[in-house]
Amino acid sequence: MTHATMPYPPRSARWLTAVTAVAAVAAAAVLLVACASPAGIAPQAKMIDSATLTAGAGAAPEVSTNWWKAYGDGALDGLVERALRDSPSLAVAQSRVQRAQAAVDATDAADKPRVDGGFDATRQRYTEHGLIPPPLAGTTQTTSTLQLSGSWELDLFGRQRAALDSAIGTQRSAEAEAQAARVLLASNVVRQYVQLARSLEQRELLQRTLAQREEILALIRQRVQAGLDTNVELRQGEGALPEMRQQIEALDEQTRLTRHALAALTAQGPRALDTLAPHLAQVQLVPLPADVPADLIGRRADVSAARWRIEAAAKDMQSARAQFYPSVNLIAFAGFSSIGLNNLIEAGSRQYGVGPAIRLPIFDAGRLRANLRGKAVDVDAAVATYNGAVLDALREAADPIASLQSIDRQQREQASAQGSAESAYDLALQRYRAGLGTYLTVLTAETNVLAQRRSAVDLKARALDVQAQLARALGGGYAPLPAPETTAVAALTK
Secondary structure (H helix, E strand, O other), X not given: OOOOOOOOOOHHHHHHHHHHHHHHHHHHHHHHHHHOOOOOOOOOOOOOOHHHOOOOOOOOOEEEXXXXXXXXXXXXXXXXXXXXXXXXXXXXXXXXXXXXXXXXHHHHHOOOOEEEEEEEEEEEEOOOOOOOOOOOOOOEEEEEEEEEEEEEEEOOOOHHHHHHHHHHHHHHHHHHHHHHHHHHHXXXXXXXXXXXXXXXXXXXXXXXXXXXXXXXXXXXXXXXXXXXXXXXXXXXXXXXXXXHHHHHHHHHHHHHHHHXXXXXXXXXXXXXXXXXXXXXXXXXXXXXXXXXXXXXXXXXXXXXXXXXXXXXXXXXXXXXXHOOOXXXXXXXXXXXXXXXXXXXXXXXXXXXXXXXXXXXXXXXXXXXXXXXXXXXXXXXXXXXXXHHHHHHHHHHHHHHHHHHHHHHHHHHHHHHHHHHHHHHHHHHHHHHHOOOOOHHHHHHHHHHHHHHHHHHHHHHHHHHHHHHHXXXXXXXXXXXXXXXXXXXXXXXXX
């Protein structure tokens, strides 16, 4: 009796069968994923629409990267540029950017095929009472393997792509934070520079006030000797001198501390700026924008960083969601394996293999759901942080604008008062020279002039300081638009 011989399937048919089997396993795995389901887990927070929080409807002015140059002071430009070049704090911020870039590269590499090479050699005695039969049992042999192995995880459900997008979001957040640090550093340099100029000019006025008080005291002494004044007026005049010297000393202390702070900001020693003597007249005021559109606030570096953190958290959550689905790895290896090094590279020692590896979570005691809930909370926290950054940005921009508008009105009133004081001083001086008034009247009139000049210095310094605060609040300076525009405000959440 003869038996019919079944033909062996061709190689293409065998591969088709294998692929069909893999597809069937994957389909079954997808059906089983319901056992570990991400259903019902999602972020709850909503991004704020800044367009509803601002009345500005004009197009945003262009943000200037060198906004401090608008002040027109070369010495200030040099200090800011030195600070941006040499500041250790900016170096730390830049290192965070580079670290985030390295994380992006590492995450991107995880999605690529991987090939490893290896060589192992082990000298081993095989037990006589184990699974290894004679003639190897009871002998000492060298087992060796020389092999190339490769693997590639197929990103069928987007887990690796989401992880990469999350890393990119973190990197861009770090870049935005570094830019915010640059703006903050430049703003602080400008503010300290203005403070130094104010202190120096106030000291000059205090020195003149001290000299004036000394002249008044000399007149009082003459009047006391003539019987026109009493010791009460004399003691009052004498007490005014130490009071004025105390104010000068306090201002000198403030000047020294300001120089130290400015030197530290520009990465120099405490005495490096001892000869720096800026003048407020050299620093120009920048025209105030009519309003602050929401899209200009949206370009603030810290707001951009907060928005990128939302992106990173959302993609991280997407990656966590993809962990509920199967992971498929293609694995292959080829090499030699033998007992005895002399047989390692013989043809009979060849070994190779290829195939898929599928992993599927079915019952994991809620670990994946707990992880996904944590990622959803991270998204909510990032959205809340972003909303807070938008509200802070709008307030930090609105406050300096309100202050600048008030300072402008105060300066007009102060200029009028100073004009009157200067006119009164000139009239008193003319009357004294004509023999119609006393020198004490001249000095009294000059007191009002000096007070108004000090007020003018304070207002100019405060205007420049608030403008530096506004530049920081806007994420940098701004270039005025060539003509008014009426385009709608772009929402930050788009």
